[in-house]
Amino acid sequence: MIIVIILILGAAIGFVTFFVAKSVLAPKRVNSVAELIKNNKNTAAARAAKKLIIKEPRNADAHYLLGLAYLGDDKPELALMEFQTVNEIGQFDGYTKELPFRKKIAELYEKFNQPEEALKEYLLLLKMEPENADNYYKAGHLFEQRNKSDRAVNYYRKALELDPRNSQARMRLGMLYYKAKRTADARAELETAIKAQSDNYEAHFYLGKLQKEMKELIPALTSFEKATKAPALRAKALIERGGCYLSSGNNEAAIGELERSLKHIKPEDKNEILYARYFLATALERTRRIERAVDEWEKIYAIKPNFKDTAAKLAEYQELRTDDQMKDYMTSSNEEFLEICTKVTQELGLSVRDSKTVGEGCEIIGVESQSKWRNARKLPTMIRFLRVSDIVDESTVRALHEEMKNQNVTRGLIVSSGGFSRTAVEFAQSRPIDLYNKDKLLELLRSPE
Secondary structure: OHHHHHHHHHHHHHHHHHHHHHHHHHHHHHHHHHHHHHOOOHHHHHHHHHHHHHHOOOOHHHHHHHHHHHHHOOOHHHHHHHHHHHHHHOOOOOOOOHHHHHHHHHHHHHHOOOHHHHHHHHHHHHHHOOOOHHHHHHHHHHHHHOOOHHHHHHHHHHHHHHOOOOHHHHHHHHHHHHHOOOHHHHHHHHHHHHHHOOOOHHHHHHHHHHHHHOOOHHHHHHHHHHHOOOHHHHHHHHHHHHHHHHHHOOHHHHHHHHHHHHHHOOOOOHHHHHHHHHHHHHHHHHOOOHHHHHHHHHHHHHHOOOOOOHHHHHHHOHHHHHOHHHHHHHHOOHHHHHHHHHHHHHHOOEEEEEEEEEOOEEEEEEEEOOOOOOOOOOOEEEEEEEOOOOOEOHHHHHHHHHHHHHOOOOEEEEEEOOOEOHHHHHHHHOOOEEEEOHHHHHHHHHOOO
Protein backbone atom coordinates (compact mmCIF):
# COMPACT_ATOMS: atom_id res chain seq x y z
CA MET A 1 0.00 0.00 0.00
CA ILE A 2 2.80 2.38 0.94
CA ILE A 3 4.51 1.57 -2.35
CA VAL A 4 1.36 2.49 -4.31
CA ILE A 5 1.08 5.79 -2.46
CA ILE A 6 4.74 6.56 -3.17
CA LEU A 7 4.24 5.80 -6.88
CA ILE A 8 1.17 8.04 -7.08
CA LEU A 9 2.98 10.88 -5.32
CA GLY A 10 5.99 10.44 -7.63
CA ALA A 11 3.83 10.63 -10.71
CA ALA A 12 2.03 13.72 -9.44
CA ILE A 13 5.32 15.44 -8.65
CA GLY A 14 6.57 14.51 -12.14
CA PHE A 15 3.54 16.04 -13.84
CA VAL A 16 3.76 19.18 -11.71
CA THR A 17 7.47 19.47 -12.46
CA PHE A 18 6.81 19.03 -16.22
CA PHE A 19 4.16 21.71 -16.38
CA VAL A 20 6.13 24.10 -14.19
CA ALA A 21 9.17 23.61 -16.39
CA LYS A 22 7.04 24.10 -19.50
CA SER A 23 5.44 27.27 -18.13
CA VAL A 24 8.85 28.66 -17.27
CA LEU A 25 10.83 27.56 -20.33
CA ALA A 26 8.21 28.39 -23.03
CA PRO A 27 8.06 32.11 -22.21
CA LYS A 28 11.85 32.18 -22.14
CA ARG A 29 11.94 30.69 -25.64
CA VAL A 30 9.34 33.22 -26.86
CA ASN A 31 11.34 36.03 -25.25
CA SER A 32 14.48 34.89 -27.05
CA VAL A 33 12.65 34.90 -30.39
CA ALA A 34 11.37 38.41 -29.71
CA GLU A 35 14.88 39.55 -28.81
CA LEU A 36 16.26 38.18 -32.07
CA ILE A 37 13.62 40.10 -34.05
CA LYS A 38 14.40 43.23 -32.07
CA ASN A 39 18.05 42.88 -33.07
CA ASN A 40 17.03 42.37 -36.74
CA LYS A 41 18.19 38.74 -36.75
CA ASN A 42 15.10 37.58 -38.57
CA THR A 43 16.44 34.35 -40.06
CA ALA A 44 17.62 33.11 -36.64
CA ALA A 45 14.31 34.23 -35.12
CA ALA A 46 12.37 32.25 -37.75
CA ARG A 47 14.37 29.09 -36.98
CA ALA A 48 13.81 29.45 -33.23
CA ALA A 49 10.08 30.15 -33.69
CA LYS A 50 9.65 27.07 -35.89
CA LYS A 51 11.27 24.86 -33.25
CA LEU A 52 8.93 26.29 -30.65
CA ILE A 53 5.89 25.68 -32.89
CA ILE A 54 6.88 22.01 -33.35
CA LYS A 55 6.62 21.61 -29.57
CA GLU A 56 3.62 23.91 -29.17
CA PRO A 57 1.60 24.10 -32.42
CA ARG A 58 -1.03 26.41 -30.89
CA ASN A 59 1.34 28.92 -29.36
CA ALA A 60 -0.09 32.17 -30.77
CA ASP A 61 3.00 34.20 -29.79
CA ALA A 62 5.29 31.80 -31.65
CA HIS A 63 3.20 32.04 -34.84
CA TYR A 64 2.94 35.83 -34.54
CA LEU A 65 6.67 36.29 -34.01
CA LEU A 66 7.39 33.92 -36.90
CA GLY A 67 5.16 36.12 -39.05
CA LEU A 68 7.09 39.21 -37.95
CA ALA A 69 10.38 37.46 -38.76
CA TYR A 70 9.07 36.64 -42.25
CA LEU A 71 8.06 40.27 -42.74
CA GLY A 72 11.56 41.33 -41.69
CA ASP A 73 12.99 38.92 -44.28
CA ASP A 74 10.64 40.30 -46.97
CA LYS A 75 8.53 37.15 -47.14
CA PRO A 76 5.02 38.62 -46.80
CA GLU A 77 3.25 35.54 -48.24
CA LEU A 78 4.63 33.34 -45.44
CA ALA A 79 3.90 36.06 -42.88
CA LEU A 80 0.25 36.11 -43.91
CA MET A 81 -0.01 32.34 -43.46
CA GLU A 82 1.30 32.64 -39.88
CA PHE A 83 -1.02 35.54 -39.08
CA GLN A 84 -3.98 33.53 -40.39
CA THR A 85 -3.03 30.78 -37.92
CA VAL A 86 -2.94 33.38 -35.13
CA ASN A 87 -6.43 34.47 -36.18
CA GLU A 88 -7.66 30.87 -35.95
CA ILE A 89 -6.15 30.43 -32.48
CA GLY A 90 -7.74 33.67 -31.33
CA GLN A 91 -5.54 34.32 -28.28
CA PHE A 92 -4.34 37.89 -27.96
CA ASP A 93 -2.04 38.28 -25.01
CA GLY A 94 1.70 38.25 -24.42
CA TYR A 95 3.43 39.49 -27.58
CA THR A 96 0.29 39.13 -29.69
CA LYS A 97 -1.64 42.35 -29.16
CA GLU A 98 -4.87 42.37 -31.15
CA LEU A 99 -4.76 45.96 -32.43
CA PRO A 100 -1.33 45.91 -34.14
CA PHE A 101 -1.98 42.34 -35.27
CA ARG A 102 -5.20 43.26 -37.08
CA LYS A 103 -3.56 46.26 -38.75
CA LYS A 104 -0.78 44.04 -40.08
CA ILE A 105 -3.04 41.28 -41.34
CA ALA A 106 -5.41 43.81 -42.96
CA GLU A 107 -2.50 45.35 -44.87
CA LEU A 108 -1.35 41.91 -46.02
CA TYR A 109 -4.84 40.97 -47.20
CA GLU A 110 -4.85 44.19 -49.26
CA LYS A 111 -1.38 43.47 -50.62
CA PHE A 112 -2.40 40.01 -51.84
CA ASN A 113 -5.70 41.15 -53.35
CA GLN A 114 -8.05 39.66 -50.78
CA PRO A 115 -10.37 42.68 -50.36
CA GLU A 116 -13.17 40.79 -48.61
CA GLU A 117 -10.85 39.60 -45.84
CA ALA A 118 -9.18 43.00 -45.59
CA LEU A 119 -12.55 44.71 -45.23
CA LYS A 120 -13.52 42.36 -42.38
CA GLU A 121 -10.36 43.37 -40.55
CA TYR A 122 -10.90 47.11 -41.05
CA LEU A 123 -14.50 46.84 -39.83
CA LEU A 124 -13.16 45.13 -36.67
CA LEU A 125 -10.57 47.88 -36.32
CA LEU A 126 -13.32 50.52 -36.55
CA LYS A 127 -14.92 48.97 -33.45
CA MET A 128 -11.57 48.95 -31.67
CA GLU A 129 -10.55 52.47 -32.82
CA PRO A 130 -13.75 54.41 -33.64
CA GLU A 131 -11.83 57.71 -33.78
CA ASN A 132 -9.17 56.53 -36.25
CA ALA A 133 -9.85 58.31 -39.58
CA ASP A 134 -7.44 56.11 -41.52
CA ASN A 135 -9.50 52.99 -40.81
CA TYR A 136 -12.59 54.68 -42.25
CA TYR A 137 -10.57 55.70 -45.31
CA LYS A 138 -9.27 52.15 -45.84
CA ALA A 139 -12.76 50.68 -45.46
CA GLY A 140 -14.13 53.26 -47.90
CA HIS A 141 -11.46 52.43 -50.45
CA LEU A 142 -12.29 48.72 -50.22
CA PHE A 143 -16.00 49.43 -50.69
CA GLU A 144 -15.07 51.55 -53.73
CA GLN A 145 -13.08 48.65 -55.20
CA ARG A 146 -16.21 46.49 -54.83
CA ASN A 147 -18.18 49.13 -56.82
CA LYS A 148 -20.22 50.08 -53.76
CA SER A 149 -19.78 53.80 -54.29
CA ASP A 150 -22.55 54.95 -51.94
CA ARG A 151 -21.02 53.11 -48.98
CA ALA A 152 -17.55 54.29 -49.97
CA VAL A 153 -18.74 57.91 -49.96
CA ASN A 154 -20.16 57.50 -46.45
CA TYR A 155 -16.89 56.09 -45.10
CA TYR A 156 -14.82 58.80 -46.80
CA ARG A 157 -17.08 61.45 -45.28
CA LYS A 158 -16.67 59.90 -41.83
CA ALA A 159 -12.89 59.87 -42.29
CA LEU A 160 -13.02 63.58 -43.16
CA GLU A 161 -15.18 64.36 -40.13
CA LEU A 162 -12.43 62.90 -37.96
CA ASP A 163 -9.54 64.31 -40.02
CA PRO A 164 -10.51 67.18 -42.35
CA ARG A 165 -6.94 67.33 -43.75
CA ASN A 166 -6.96 63.71 -44.94
CA SER A 167 -5.96 64.46 -48.53
CA GLN A 168 -6.35 60.90 -49.80
CA ALA A 169 -9.92 60.63 -48.51
CA ARG A 170 -10.78 63.96 -50.15
CA MET A 171 -9.20 62.88 -53.42
CA ARG A 172 -11.14 59.59 -53.50
CA LEU A 173 -14.36 61.37 -52.58
CA GLY A 174 -13.75 63.97 -55.29
CA MET A 175 -13.05 61.22 -57.81
CA LEU A 176 -16.35 59.48 -56.98
CA TYR A 177 -18.19 62.79 -57.34
CA TYR A 178 -16.46 63.32 -60.71
CA LYS A 179 -17.61 59.90 -61.95
CA ALA A 180 -21.14 60.67 -60.71
CA LYS A 181 -21.12 63.93 -62.74
CA ARG A 182 -21.35 66.02 -59.56
CA THR A 183 -18.95 68.57 -61.01
CA ALA A 184 -19.14 71.32 -58.37
CA ASP A 185 -18.74 68.84 -55.48
CA ALA A 186 -15.89 67.06 -57.26
CA ARG A 187 -14.01 70.31 -57.90
CA ALA A 188 -14.41 71.43 -54.27
CA GLU A 189 -13.07 68.15 -52.87
CA LEU A 190 -10.17 67.87 -55.32
CA GLU A 191 -9.05 71.46 -54.78
CA THR A 192 -9.24 71.00 -51.00
CA ALA A 193 -7.24 67.77 -51.28
CA ILE A 194 -4.51 69.66 -53.15
CA LYS A 195 -4.48 72.47 -50.56
CA ALA A 196 -4.00 69.86 -47.83
CA GLN A 197 -1.28 68.02 -49.78
CA SER A 198 0.24 69.80 -52.75
CA ASP A 199 1.91 66.61 -54.03
CA ASN A 200 -1.35 64.64 -54.21
CA TYR A 201 -0.82 63.94 -57.90
CA GLU A 202 -3.97 61.86 -58.33
CA ALA A 203 -5.99 64.88 -57.19
CA HIS A 204 -4.18 67.03 -59.77
CA PHE A 205 -4.93 64.42 -62.46
CA TYR A 206 -8.68 64.21 -61.79
CA LEU A 207 -8.95 67.98 -61.39
CA GLY A 208 -7.31 68.21 -64.82
CA LYS A 209 -9.87 65.82 -66.31
CA LEU A 210 -12.69 67.88 -64.83
CA GLN A 211 -11.17 71.12 -66.15
CA LYS A 212 -10.70 69.58 -69.58
CA GLU A 213 -14.36 68.54 -69.74
CA MET A 214 -15.33 72.08 -68.73
CA LYS A 215 -13.19 73.42 -71.65
CA GLU A 216 -10.80 75.07 -69.17
CA LEU A 217 -7.85 73.92 -71.22
CA ILE A 218 -5.06 76.11 -69.83
CA PRO A 219 -5.75 75.19 -66.17
CA ALA A 220 -6.16 71.55 -67.27
CA LEU A 221 -2.72 71.58 -68.91
CA THR A 222 -1.21 72.85 -65.65
CA SER A 223 -2.97 70.18 -63.59
CA PHE A 224 -1.84 67.39 -65.91
CA GLU A 225 1.72 68.72 -65.92
CA LYS A 226 1.79 68.42 -62.12
CA ALA A 227 0.35 64.91 -62.36
CA THR A 228 3.26 63.81 -64.59
CA LYS A 229 5.52 63.98 -61.52
CA ALA A 230 3.97 60.68 -60.38
CA PRO A 231 5.53 57.83 -62.44
CA ALA A 232 2.30 55.81 -62.31
CA LEU A 233 0.33 58.72 -63.79
CA ARG A 234 2.92 60.12 -66.20
CA ALA A 235 1.78 58.38 -69.38
CA LYS A 236 -1.92 59.05 -68.73
CA ALA A 237 -1.28 62.70 -67.90
CA LEU A 238 0.78 63.20 -71.07
CA ILE A 239 -2.02 61.66 -73.17
CA GLU A 240 -4.49 64.04 -71.54
CA ARG A 241 -2.17 67.00 -72.25
CA GLY A 242 -2.02 65.86 -75.88
CA GLY A 243 -5.82 65.81 -75.93
CA CYS A 244 -5.95 69.36 -74.54
CA TYR A 245 -3.62 70.61 -77.26
CA LEU A 246 -5.69 68.82 -79.91
CA SER A 247 -8.84 70.53 -78.61
CA SER A 248 -7.16 73.94 -78.76
CA GLY A 249 -5.84 73.34 -82.29
CA ASN A 250 -2.17 73.28 -81.25
CA ASN A 251 -1.33 70.15 -83.20
CA GLU A 252 2.46 70.45 -82.97
CA ALA A 253 2.35 70.61 -79.18
CA ALA A 254 -0.08 67.67 -79.18
CA ILE A 255 2.35 65.59 -81.25
CA GLY A 256 5.16 66.36 -78.81
CA GLU A 257 3.18 65.34 -75.72
CA LEU A 258 1.77 62.19 -77.30
CA GLU A 259 5.17 61.04 -78.53
CA ARG A 260 6.48 61.59 -74.98
CA SER A 261 3.61 59.52 -73.58
CA LEU A 262 4.47 56.54 -75.79
CA LYS A 263 7.95 56.45 -74.23
CA HIS A 264 6.43 55.97 -70.77
CA ILE A 265 3.58 53.53 -71.49
CA LYS A 266 4.19 49.95 -70.40
CA PRO A 267 3.68 47.34 -73.14
CA GLU A 268 0.86 45.68 -71.19
CA ASP A 269 -1.15 48.93 -70.97
CA LYS A 270 -2.88 48.37 -74.30
CA ASN A 271 -5.68 50.87 -73.73
CA GLU A 272 -3.26 53.73 -73.12
CA ILE A 273 -1.26 52.72 -76.20
CA LEU A 274 -4.41 52.78 -78.34
CA TYR A 275 -5.50 56.25 -77.21
CA ALA A 276 -2.00 57.74 -77.44
CA ARG A 277 -1.52 56.46 -80.98
CA TYR A 278 -5.05 57.45 -82.06
CA PHE A 279 -4.67 61.03 -80.84
CA LEU A 280 -1.19 61.16 -82.37
CA ALA A 281 -2.58 59.98 -85.72
CA THR A 282 -5.26 62.68 -85.52
CA ALA A 283 -2.65 65.41 -84.95
CA LEU A 284 -0.47 64.06 -87.75
CA GLU A 285 -3.42 63.97 -90.13
CA ARG A 286 -4.28 67.57 -89.32
CA THR A 287 -0.71 68.65 -90.11
CA ARG A 288 -0.71 66.76 -93.42
CA ARG A 289 1.79 64.15 -92.25
CA ILE A 290 -0.51 61.52 -93.63
CA GLU A 291 2.06 58.76 -94.10
CA ARG A 292 3.00 58.91 -90.42
CA ALA A 293 -0.69 59.03 -89.47
CA VAL A 294 -1.31 55.89 -91.52
CA ASP A 295 1.59 54.19 -89.72
CA GLU A 296 -0.08 54.96 -86.38
CA TRP A 297 -3.47 53.68 -87.56
CA GLU A 298 -1.84 50.48 -88.78
CA LYS A 299 -0.26 49.95 -85.35
CA ILE A 300 -3.65 50.51 -83.72
CA TYR A 301 -5.31 48.11 -86.18
CA ALA A 302 -2.77 45.41 -85.31
CA ILE A 303 -3.81 45.64 -81.63
CA LYS A 304 -7.56 46.26 -81.97
CA PRO A 305 -9.03 46.40 -85.51
CA ASN A 306 -12.37 47.85 -84.36
CA PHE A 307 -10.90 50.70 -82.29
CA LYS A 308 -12.91 53.83 -83.07
CA ASP A 309 -12.73 54.69 -86.82
CA THR A 310 -9.27 53.24 -87.43
CA ALA A 311 -10.42 50.80 -90.11
CA ALA A 312 -12.33 53.58 -91.89
CA LYS A 313 -9.28 55.86 -91.80
CA LEU A 314 -7.09 53.18 -93.33
CA ALA A 315 -9.69 52.64 -96.04
CA GLU A 316 -9.88 56.38 -96.74
CA TYR A 317 -6.15 56.64 -97.21
CA GLN A 318 -5.73 53.37 -99.07
CA GLU A 319 -4.66 55.28 -102.19
CA LEU A 320 -1.70 56.80 -100.32
CA ARG A 321 -0.11 53.38 -100.10
CA THR A 322 -0.81 52.49 -103.73
CA ASP A 323 -1.01 55.78 -105.65
CA ASP A 324 1.87 58.26 -105.74
CA GLN A 325 -0.23 61.06 -107.25
CA MET A 326 -2.78 60.97 -104.45
CA LYS A 327 0.06 60.70 -101.92
CA ASP A 328 1.63 63.89 -103.33
CA TYR A 329 -1.74 65.66 -103.35
CA MET A 330 -2.36 64.84 -99.69
CA THR A 331 1.12 65.24 -98.21
CA SER A 332 2.90 67.95 -100.20
CA SER A 333 3.77 71.40 -98.87
CA ASN A 334 1.43 74.31 -99.62
CA GLU A 335 3.71 75.53 -102.41
CA GLU A 336 3.94 72.10 -104.05
CA PHE A 337 0.21 71.60 -103.58
CA LEU A 338 -0.53 74.82 -105.45
CA GLU A 339 1.58 73.55 -108.37
CA ILE A 340 -0.38 70.26 -108.45
CA CYS A 341 -3.70 72.12 -108.43
CA THR A 342 -2.49 74.44 -111.22
CA LYS A 343 -1.77 71.39 -113.42
CA VAL A 344 -5.21 69.93 -112.65
CA THR A 345 -6.82 73.28 -113.55
CA GLN A 346 -5.00 73.26 -116.88
CA GLU A 347 -6.13 69.67 -117.43
CA LEU A 348 -9.70 71.00 -117.12
CA GLY A 349 -8.99 73.35 -120.04
CA LEU A 350 -8.66 76.47 -117.90
CA SER A 351 -5.90 79.03 -117.52
CA VAL A 352 -5.03 80.19 -114.01
CA ARG A 353 -5.88 83.85 -113.51
CA ASP A 354 -5.38 83.93 -109.75
CA SER A 355 -4.50 81.47 -106.99
CA LYS A 356 -4.06 81.44 -103.23
CA THR A 357 -3.71 79.04 -100.32
CA VAL A 358 -6.82 78.62 -98.21
CA GLY A 359 -6.24 76.65 -95.02
CA GLU A 360 -4.95 73.20 -95.99
CA GLY A 361 -6.33 73.64 -99.53
CA CYS A 362 -6.23 76.31 -102.20
CA GLU A 363 -8.49 78.49 -104.36
CA ILE A 364 -7.92 79.10 -108.06
CA ILE A 365 -9.78 81.40 -110.44
CA GLY A 366 -9.58 79.80 -113.86
CA VAL A 367 -10.74 81.04 -117.24
CA GLU A 368 -11.28 79.23 -120.51
CA SER A 369 -8.01 78.90 -122.40
CA GLN A 370 -9.72 79.50 -125.72
CA SER A 371 -13.18 80.20 -127.09
CA LYS A 372 -14.66 79.46 -130.52
CA TRP A 373 -15.84 83.06 -130.55
CA ARG A 374 -12.84 85.36 -130.83
CA ASN A 375 -14.43 88.33 -129.06
CA ALA A 376 -16.45 86.34 -126.49
CA ARG A 377 -15.75 87.19 -122.87
CA LYS A 378 -14.00 84.35 -121.09
CA LEU A 379 -16.10 83.36 -118.08
CA PRO A 380 -14.20 82.67 -114.84
CA THR A 381 -14.62 79.58 -112.68
CA MET A 382 -13.84 79.55 -108.95
CA ILE A 383 -12.22 76.25 -107.98
CA ARG A 384 -11.55 75.14 -104.43
CA PHE A 385 -9.23 72.18 -103.95
CA LEU A 386 -9.67 70.41 -100.60
CA ARG A 387 -7.42 67.75 -99.13
CA VAL A 388 -9.61 66.27 -96.46
CA SER A 389 -10.64 62.78 -95.52
CA ASP A 390 -13.97 63.82 -94.02
CA ILE A 391 -17.24 64.21 -95.88
CA VAL A 392 -17.67 67.77 -97.19
CA ASP A 393 -20.96 69.18 -95.94
CA GLU A 394 -23.40 71.75 -97.29
CA SER A 395 -21.83 74.65 -95.37
CA THR A 396 -18.62 74.36 -97.41
CA VAL A 397 -20.53 74.46 -100.71
CA ARG A 398 -22.67 77.34 -99.45
CA ALA A 399 -19.50 79.29 -98.48
CA LEU A 400 -18.13 78.84 -102.01
CA HIS A 401 -21.40 80.11 -103.48
CA GLU A 402 -21.29 83.24 -101.31
CA GLU A 403 -17.69 83.92 -102.35
CA MET A 404 -18.65 83.48 -106.03
CA LYS A 405 -21.28 86.18 -105.63
CA ASN A 406 -18.81 88.46 -103.84
CA GLN A 407 -16.31 88.14 -106.70
CA ASN A 408 -18.94 88.09 -109.45
CA VAL A 409 -17.89 84.61 -110.61
CA THR A 410 -20.60 82.67 -112.44
CA ARG A 411 -19.34 79.11 -112.07
CA GLY A 412 -17.84 77.14 -109.21
CA LEU A 413 -16.13 73.80 -108.64
CA ILE A 414 -15.05 71.95 -105.50
CA VAL A 415 -12.46 69.19 -105.87
CA SER A 416 -12.11 67.04 -102.75
CA SER A 417 -10.00 64.06 -101.71
CA GLY A 418 -13.02 62.92 -99.71
CA GLY A 419 -16.71 62.76 -100.51
CA PHE A 420 -19.77 65.00 -100.24
CA SER A 421 -22.81 64.81 -98.02
CA ARG A 422 -26.28 64.37 -99.51
CA THR A 423 -27.28 67.93 -98.55
CA ALA A 424 -24.09 69.30 -100.17
CA VAL A 425 -24.93 67.54 -103.43
CA GLU A 426 -28.54 68.75 -103.33
CA PHE A 427 -27.41 72.34 -102.72
CA ALA A 428 -24.96 72.24 -105.65
CA GLN A 429 -27.49 70.68 -108.05
CA SER A 430 -29.64 73.82 -108.09
CA ARG A 431 -26.66 76.13 -108.56
CA PRO A 432 -23.82 76.52 -111.10
CA ILE A 433 -21.46 74.48 -108.95
CA ASP A 434 -19.85 71.13 -109.76
CA LEU A 435 -18.55 68.70 -107.14
CA TYR A 436 -15.64 66.34 -107.88
CA ASN A 437 -15.05 63.61 -105.31
CA LYS A 438 -12.01 61.43 -104.71
CA ASP A 439 -12.60 59.19 -107.74
CA LYS A 440 -12.82 62.16 -110.13
CA LEU A 441 -9.76 63.71 -108.52
CA LEU A 442 -7.78 60.51 -109.11
CA GLU A 443 -8.74 60.62 -112.81
CA LEU A 444 -7.51 64.19 -113.10
CA LEU A 445 -4.27 63.47 -111.24
CA ARG A 446 -3.49 60.49 -113.46
CA SER A 447 -4.54 62.01 -116.77
CA PRO A 448 -1.33 64.03 -117.42
CA GLU A 449 0.59 60.77 -117.43
